Amino acid sequence: MRKLLNTLYVATQGSYLRKEGETVVIEQGGEKALQLPIHTLGGIVAFGNVLCSPFLLGFCAERDITVSFLSEHGRFLAAVRGPVSGNVLLRRTQYRQADDPRVTRDVAKNIIEAKLANSRLVVNRAIRDHKERVDDSALSDAAAQIARYLQQLERAKNADEVRGIEGIGAALYFGVFNHLIVDQKHDFTFSERNRRPPLDEVNALLSFTYTLLAHDVRSALETVGLDPAVGFLHRDRPGRPGLALDLMEEFRSVIADRLVLSLINRRQVAKSGFKRAENGAVIMDDKTRKTLLVEYQNRKQTEVFHPYIEEKIPIGLLFFVQANLMARFLRGDLDGYPSFFWR
Amino acid sequence: MVDEDELIPISALQHVLFCERQYALIHLERVWEENRFTAEGNILHERVDIEHHESRRNYKAEYGLAIRSLSFGLIGKADVVEFEKDDAGRIVSIVPVEFKRGKNKEEDPDRVQLCAQALCLEEMFDCEISEGQLYYLGEHRRRSVEISEQLREKTSGLIERIRIIAASGATPEAVYERRKCDRCSLFDLCMPKTVDGGGKNVARYVQNQIRKSLHDEDTCKEDV
Numbered sequence: 082m083r084k085l086l087n088t089l090y091v092a093t094q095g096s097y098l099r100k101e102g103e104t105v106v107i108e109q110g111g112e113k114a115l116q117l118p119i120h121t122l123g124g125i126v127a128f129g130n131v132l133c134s135p136f137l138l139g140f141c142a143e144r145d146i147t148v149s150f151l152s153e154h155g156r157f158l159a160a161v162r163g164p165v166s167g168n169v170l171l172r173r174t175q176y177r178q179a180d181d182p183r184v185t186r187d188v189a190k191n192i193i194e195a196k197l198a199n200s201r202l203v204v205n206r207a208i209r210d211h212k213e214r215v216d217d218s219a220l221s222d223a224a225a226q227i228a229r230y231l232q233q234l235e236r237a238k239n240a241d242e243v244r245g246i247e248g249i250g251a252a253l254y255f256g257v258f259n260h261l262i263v264d265q266k267h268d269f270t271f272s273e274r275n276r277r278p279p280l281d282e283v284n285a286l287l288s289f290t291y292t293l294l295a296h297d298v299r300s301a302l303e304t305v306g307l308d309p310a311v312g313f314l315h316r317d318r319p320g321r322p323g324l325a326l327d328l329m330e331e332f333r334s335v336i337a338d339r340l341v342l343s344l345i346n347r348r349q350v351a352k353s354g355f356k357r358a359e360n361g362a363v364i365m366d367d368k369t370r371k372t373l374l375v376e377y378q379n380r381k382q383t384e385v386f387h388p389y390i391e392e393k394i395p396i397g398l399l400f401f402v403q404a405n406l407m408a409r410f411l412r413g414d415l416d417g418y419p420s421f422f423w424r
Numbered sequence: 425m426v427d428e429d430e431l432i433p434i435s436a437l438q439h440v441l442f443c444e445r446q447y448a449l450i451h452l453e454r455v456w457e458e459n460r461f462t463a464e465g466n467i468l469h470e471r472v473d474i475e476h477h478e479s480r481r482n483y484k485a486e487y488g489l490a491i492r493s494l495s496f497g498l499i500g501k502a503d504v505v506e507f508e509k510d511d512a513g514r515i516v517s518i519v520p521v522e523f524k525r526g527k528n529k530e531e532d533p534d535r536v537q538l539c540a541q542a543l544c545l546e547e548m549f550d551c552e553i554s555e556g557q558l559y560y561l562g563e564h565r566r567r568s569v570e571i572s573e574q575l576r577e578k579t580s581g582l583i584e585r586i587r588i589i590a591a592s593g594a595t596p597e598a599v600y601e602r603r604k605c606d607r608c609s610l611f612d613l614c615m616p617k618t619v620d621g622g623g624k625n626v627a628r629y630v631q632n633q634i635r636k637s638l639h640d641e642d643t644c645k646e647d648v
Binding site for chain 1: 452453454455593594595597598612613615617618619625626627629630631633634636637638
């Protein structure tokens with residue numbers, strides 16, 4: 082399997098990144114703070130006021146290292162990449178297939194089936210691991226209902242029906258999400274999913290983690306030559322990375338949500354690490370953000386079994402594997418898109 | 425004659441000879457994975473790839489010479505081309521020299537590449553080339569390669585094959601062969617084990633996963 086490379090996250094405001102030989106140098110306050118060989122990197126993510134020399138950007142583009150710029154709070158601003166890689170023929174195929182109602186239904190169905198199965202697994206594991214501390218019956222009930230909708234998906238006639246079932250499944254899952262928080266329950270309470278802006282600590286953590294996931298999925302799609310903007314489940318909307326959002330659905334609960342839950346349940350984050358802005362938006366401080374970034378990186382090193390390729394791979398490579406399976410499906414090597422089921 | 429846009433890079437000949445799918449992944453799909461071998465190859469070529477030349481009386485060597493043939497539809501670069509001249513300054517012989525990693529492999533890819541270079545040079549200088557040389561860095565010596573009729577046929581056959589695949593725009597199906605695939609730099613992008621034959625029936629895979637997910641709760645491994 083290909084090697085999982087590191088992502089360099091730069092969150093210190095006023096940092097300046099430049100190329101020195103085959104290394105990237107991070108300067109803070111005019112001083113060299115860090116120097117890393119570029120070949121160990123798979124991506125660079127800069128938060129807020131971080132500058133990057135054009136030569137470093139060019140070098141990264143040449144080496145297929147995605148450089149993304151996010152706002153200090155994790156909103157995507159821009160990504161820099163070199164000449165469009167991959168093949169125009171593949172992208173044309175992608176567009177044609179995305180216009181075919183049968184293909185969109187099949188792909189959307191497989192993705193949402195994996196999404197529901199995976200989110201149900203998160204619920205079931207909470208029951209198993211924290212039996213005494215969770216509302217067992219509410220969780221079992223939600224898991225059972227999600228299972229029912231999961232079975233219904235097989236009969237979905239079109240992508241719209243898939244989207245409808247997805248909506249119900251997500252509502253059931255987020256309806257019991259607060260029960261999955263077993264520690265610091267008073268400081269971290271989840272009532273509903275909100276993101277523009279996140280109105281509580283849990284939503285702030287979720288939104289930020291989803292941004293990291295989106296960045297990784299998007300680069301994986303670009304690496305295999307697919308257009309992240311044109312999806313099957315998510316309809317085209319200017320500026321929206323539809324296909325990246327499609328692929329993210331399989332990973333949200335098992336990678337992002339579980340990461341957020343374990344940060345709270347293991348007391349790696351605390352309520353004091355967040356502040357509330359005038360508009361009600363809850364934002365995390367630098368220390369909390371750093372904790373999350375480190376844990377996300379650690380999580381990516383963890384190995385999981387991929388049931389379709391039947392190999393153990395680090396979570397960080399899942400995005401690449403799924404992007405490549407999508408490309409192989411669109412090219413006709415596979416007779417469907419094999420979504421990722423967590424075991 | 426071939427349109428300039430359709431010129432085939434000489435490197436494609438080695439790829440198609442090794443594996444038609446590898447050729448398509450690199451040249452049609454444009455996916456490329458560096459591995460140790462390609463990285464070493466690049467470093468090696470940095471040494472000879474800089475365009476410059478060397479001349480003495482009656483002898484001239486061009487480094488990194490851009491070459492092409494419109495009749496064969498080839499384009500590429502020759503590591504070194506040696507020109508021998510007579511006293512009147514007329515070219516009497518042209519010898520392409522290709523640098524290779526490691527030791528003499530007696531393998532066709534290197535010879536085919538050399539032959540393709542010879543075809544280009546013959547067209548460019550309107551001459552006949554009977555030999556080329558392979559320089560293996562591992563053994564620090566040159567070996568002469570005859571640009572034989574047989575080698576020419578093999579090379580033009582591969583060019584023809586490339587044209588057919590390129591025109592179809594389709595990547596040939598994967599066939600997993602351990603000996604070849606396991607050392608191929610494109611293994612992860614090609615997914616030969618996954619898509620070879622057994623790569624079908626995704627619907628059944630998804631159904632199995634759902635069934636397992638609904639019934640085998642105990643398969644859950646311990647929480648991370």
